[in-house]
Amino acid sequence: MDDQNKNLFLATALSFVVILAWFILFPPPEQPEIDPNAPVAIEGAAPAADNDLAVAPAAAPGSAPAQAAETASETTEAPRVTLDTDRLEGSISLVGGRIDDLRLKDYRETLDDDSAIVQMLDPAGSDNPYYALYGWAPGAGLTLDDVPGANTLWAIETGQTLTTTSPVILRWDSPAGLTFRRTVAIDANYMFSITQTVENTGGATVSLAPYGILARKGEPDDLKNFFVLHEGVVAMADGTLSEIDYGDMPDFNVIASEGARAEVTQVAESGWIGFTDHYWMTTLIPAAGTPYKQVAKYDERRDIYQTETVLQTVQVAPGETKNASTQLFAGAKEWETIRGYEKGGVDGFLDSIDWGWFFFLTKPIFAVLHWLNAAIGNMGWSIIGLTLLIKALLFPLAYKSYVSMAKMKELQPEMAKIKERTGDDREKLQKEMMALYKKEKVNPAAGCLPILMQIPIFFSLYKVIFVTLELRHAPFLGPFQDLSAPDTTSIFNLFGALPWAAPEAGSIMALIFIGILPLLLGISMFLQQKLNPAPTDPTQAMIFAWMPWVFMFMLGGFASGLVVYWIANNTITFTQQYLIMRSQGFKPDILGNITSGLKKAGKPEDK
Known part of the structure; x- marks a missing residue:
């Protein structure tokens, strides 16, 4: 055959081979069964029965030995603050102040009219625990008794229902003479604003570090495991994008604690970290210009995947008040919505969508x-x-x-x-x-x-x-x-x-x-x-x-x-x-x- 037809044949055959290889070499595997939930404990605290809790960041250097924090039994019936906006519904648990119950009103599981709306976050004790947790890591002179943890029972200071126009303020008084407040607000889409405040009413200066955690028990039930799609940790650190599959997290080099491995990144100016699924995402976003430690962690014993943002330790003198403001994205990966957040100051947020190697085309x-x-x-x-x-x-x-x-x-x-x-x-x-x-x-x-x-x-x-x-x-x-x-x-x-x-x-x-x-x-x-x-x-x-x-x-x-x-x-x-x-x-x-x-x-x- 002539050169024209020969080249045409080779080009067509090449495209055929490449596409066919996708399905031969990378077939989507059957989804494994997730093991039943196992009890999980706060680091340095007594085990919390019937809970699936994240492991809190280690205490700041120079702190006293960690003791068990004030706890309250957590179930799906724990006291809650209702969350209701045009696009979201759910609740916040007063145990730990966890954002752990979130549903997307605009999206259903299937095309059926009576199909359930998509569940984004689930509380500890449910079939698929997945939630956001905030707190303070104790520094010099403090123990876990003195700071709020995953089991701390908060009180409502202001607001009964979280809406786009009505934020909620939670309060907890520490036995060490510290008053902690957490203000939770939400916009018209999927962005939460979290302001953590500590007021020192005691007689000595204390040090502590604010943190945020995203934790999920096991891999998602609907994990695609298809090579063309990234599912797992997605993070931006000073302009550098990182994507870590769930399967790669057990191989982290840093040993964070017994049974847990981590990857730690120091962020100087701006960044974010979280978990991305096929269509949904949760992301911790510290304020731009804030140095912080970015952590991806896997606890093999508890089968918990976790991401953290740990801000710098602050000193709080008697009579002084310090606060730390961060954001939490929890919702659908809508291009226009995410682009709007990027224009609003979240650096490189549009890259949280998996555009792939051909990003300059996609x-x-x-x-x-x-x-x-x-x-x-x-x-x-x-x-x-x-x-x-x-x-x-x-x-x-x-x-x-x-x-x-x-x-x-x-x-x-x-x-x-x-x-x-x-x-x-x-x-x-x-x-x-x-x-x-x-x-x-x-x-x-x-x-x-x-x-x-x-x-x-x-x-x-x-x-x-x-x-x-x-x-x-x-x-x-x-x-x-x-x-x-x-x-x-x-x-x-x-x-x-x-x-x-x-x-x-x-x-x-x-x-x-x-x-x-x-x-x-x-x-x-x-x-x-x-x-x-x-x-x-x-x-x-x-x-x-x-x-x-x-x-x-x-x-x-x-x-x-x-x-x-x-x-x-x-x-x-x-x-x-x-x-x-x-x-x-x-x-x-x-x-x-x-x-x-x-x-x-x-x-x-x-x-």
Whole structure:
């Protein structure tokens, strides 16, 4: 076959191999069962029965031996402060002052109207404990008795319900003559503001360090474990982004305590740290310009994953009051919301969304997609609009490519003569071919460029559709009500005409009995392929003939939004190539190419 078709074949085969390797080498594993919750104790304190509590930061240097703090039995029925905003509902436990009950009003677990709304945080003692905890690490002259801990019973000083207009102030009086207050406020979205205050009414100067903790028991139940998505710790420290998978945390080098390992980072100016799931995130955010210690920790004995921010130790003289203000993000990873927080001063917060290695493509691609969706109001049509914009951007390259392909077609008779004249002398064949290309000003590799350009764009769009929240449960047309999920239609039930459900997504049956979108994908690839003559080699002709249908079954399990993009891309490419080739005086014989391809795939080449 000529160089043009050879390069096209290699580029197509390369993209096929890369995509197929994703599913062969990195299949999503079955989710393991999480062990029942085990009792957990505060560091240096007596065990707290029936609790799943975080391990508090170590006491400041020079402190007295740690003693058990004042405790109160914690259950899901502990005294609470109600939390209610337009976007969130839940409560704050007065035991420890923990933010441990949070639900997202705008998001449901499934597409069903009666599906439960998404639960973000859960209290200790529940099936999946996950919460935020604040406190003070004792310094010189103080013990754990003297500072509030995870089991301290707080009193409400101001407010009964936390809303966007009504903050809540909690109070606890220490036996050491210290009065602790914690003011909790929340904005219209997902950002909590936490102000911790200590007033020294005693007779001696004390030292202590404010901290914040995020802790969760075990890995999330819905952990995807898919290589294209990061789940685990995400942190920013003075402009450097860190992503740590849950599976890597037991291998930390620093031994924080018996059974616990940690990774510690000193932050000089600004940063944040927390846990990110597929669509949700919790993040501790100290005030910009505040030096602090950033910690990611895993306690193997208790199976607790933990992140901490420990601010600098402060000295509080008699009659003096000190405070520390931080923020807590707990909610959905909405691009516009997170971008707003970044503009408001949270450095690099938009990088908490996993943009991947091709971030220089995924970020602008999503920004355009978001803008189109805001204008059109339908994510499926927005993906098609994005495809049009990408094809328009690549049109100059495509035009040169298709013009070159048309000229190559015109040179087919002359190329056939050269092959006949040179026989088996490949070196002479190459020289005469290169001379012909140079004379006619044709680049045989030009046809590969649009395909090669599409590979990183395809991967980037796949990343955008798989990772970003805005595609979750995003409807398109008819049965396509979730563009982040595979096509739910199937030949098995005649695309919904028969009264039984389609095979479960991801099963072998679902791959065999494919839906409407994969079928359209295969047809569009087939027609686009037939704009070009079939290879002269029968083996290559057979591979090309099967390629669209292999892709049809392989991509059938991808997110339907990605398949919509690929169908639109194939359709636009077919139209562009057909019109450009016609403008060059060449009328593509699609039906003839189909017939020719079938004949060459079915019989050996004449010698």
